[in-house]
Amino acid sequence: MTGKGFTPSKCPVCGGEKFEVNTWPCEVCLNSAKTETVKLLDMLMRDFGFSEKDIRVFFSGHRGYHVHVESEAIRTLDAIARKEIVDYVTGLGLDVFFYGLTKRSLRETPSSQASPLSKLGWRKRVALGMQNFILNAKEEDLKKTGLKKNVIKTILSNKDIILKNLNKGIWGAVRGIGFETWRKIAQHSAKLQSAKIDTVVTTDIHRLIRLTDTLHGKTGLKKVEFPVSTIEDFDPFKRAVVFKTGAVTVLVSDAPEFRLGDEVFGPYKKQKVELPTAAAMLLVCKGRAEVTE
Numbered sequence: 001m002t003g004k005g006f007t008p009s010k011c012p013v014c015g016g017e018k019f020e021v022n023t024w025p026c027e028v029c030l031n032s033a034k035t036e037t038v039k040l041l042d043m044l045m046r047d048f049g050f051s052e053k054d055i056r057v058f059f060s061g062h063r064g065y066h067v068h069v070e071s072e073a074i075r076t077l078d079a080i081a082r083k084e085i086v087d088y089v090t091g092l093g094l095d096v097f098f099y100g101l102t103k104r105s106l107r108e109t110p111s112s113q114a115s116p117l118s119k120l121g122w123r124k125r126v127a128l129g130m131q132n133f134i135l136n137a138k139e140e141d142l143k144k145t146g147l148k149k150n151v152i153k154t155i156l157s158n159k160d161i162i163l164k165n166l167n168k169g170i171w172g173a174v175r176g177i178g179f180e181t182w183r184k185i186a187q188h189s190a191k192l193q194s195a196k197i198d199t200v201v202t203t204d205i206h207r208l209i210r211l212t213d214t215l216h217g218k219t220g221l222k223k224v225e226f227p228v229s230t231i232e233d234f235d236p237f238k239r240a241v242v243f244k245t246g247a248v249t250v251l252v253s254d255a256p257e258f259r260l261g262d263e264v265f266g267p268y269k270k271q272k273v274e275l276p277t278a279a280a281m282l283l284v285c286k287g288r289a290e291v292t293e
Contacts, residue, residue, distance in 0.1 A: 007021050022286070022287065022288075023063070024256060024258070024286065025062060025063050025219060026256070026258070027237070027259065029063060030063070030064075030236055030237075033063065033064040033065055034065065034231065034232075034234070036195050036196045036197070037057070037065040037067060037195075037231065038231060038232070039193070039195040040067055040089055040195040040197060041055065041057070041067065041231070043088070043089050043195060044067070044069060046120075047088075047120070047121050047122075048085075050069055050071060052227075052228045052229065054069055054070060054071045055067065055068065055070075055228055056068040056070060056225060057225065057226060057227075057228050057231060058212060058223055058224060058225045058226075059221075059223065059224045059226070059234065059236045059239065059240055060210065060216065060223055061214075061215065061216030061219055061221045061222055061223045061224070061240060062216045062218050062219050062221070064198075066209065066210075066223075077205075078205065079203050079205055082202055082203040082205070083203050086197065086199045086202050086203060088122075089194065089195045089197060090195065090196070090197065090199070091122065091190045091191065091193065091194035094122060094126070094187075094190050101171060101179070101182055101183065101186055102179075103179045106171045106172035106178065106179055106182075122190070122193075126186055126189050126190050126193060127166070127169075128193075129189035129190065129192055129193040130166060130185055130186060130189040131166055131167065132189075133185065133188065133189050133192065134155065134159060134163060134166070134185070135159065135163060137155070137156075139152055142155060142156070144188070145184045145185060145187075145188045146184050147181060147184060147185075150176070151176060151177065151181050154174060154175075154176040154177060155174075155177065155181075158174045161173055161174055162174055162177070210223050211223065212224070212225050215242065216285075217285060218285055219281075219282055219285050219286070220242065220243065220278065220281030220282050220284075220285045221236070221240035221241065221242065221282070222240050222242050223240075224236070224239050224240045226239065237259050237260050237261065238261050238262075241260055241261055241278045243277035243278040243281055244261075244277075244278065245277065246277040247274050247275060247276055247277065247280075248275060248276075248277055248280035248281075248291055248293070249272065249273070249274045249275075249280075249291070249293040250272070250273065250274075250275060250280045250283060250284065250289040250290060250291055250292060251270075251271070251272050251289060251290050251292050252266075252268035252269075252270070252271050252272075252273060252283055252288060252289040253269075253270060253288055253289065254268070254269055254270070254288060255267060255268045255269075255283055255286075255288045255289070258279075258282070260276070260278050260279050260282065261278075263276070263279075265279050268288075268289075272292060
């Protein structure tokens, strides 16, 4: 069977816990990885104070991005100090009280200086995240936070009032939305605002990192560096392609539709096809094809 998302702990067909998993670097996954990288870069520059000249960004050649912070100020950080940074960017251990949310705050009108949006770091990030979440939330989104039907109905019916007052740091503007509701929304928003990073690699001071412009053995694509400011427009399926000439005939066992450059290939199932070298290389590296000629 095929599907998108995280690998299941059990096979949804037979229930078995041991099965072979074949991954594919699709555009949805790489766009998600880019989104997480953008969030990380925002924290590094806004919260930690690094500038673009301190940061180098790379496409790994496979499923994600590498971010290098090159500054003398952090060169000597050990694994414990790196773990502190990991905890910060992933939002580990954040408490709703830190956002200014308490049972007492639901009954008070804060001064302008107390507005969450006037703060920095996670307090501002979560407040903005809550605004964006409520603004765009549909019934299904609110259900995922664990809210009851009557509360969901109240939120959907009073979005404008909620957002106007939330911007001022006023939590208790609408009856029926209490502390527990705000706690769930705040925690959910914090999770959405956190950067999903490889925590093991980040804390490992002995980790070997792939060199720039080398090929990734699982795709045939290369590791590419690009300016921080251009990450939104970076297209790994164009910039990381190495083999741009020639053609190869391969026997494809099974492959989904995919794009390289401006061309779309597949899907293929037990087919013999002639493909551009880069496309054939990707299929061979992913174990989906064998060269016949």
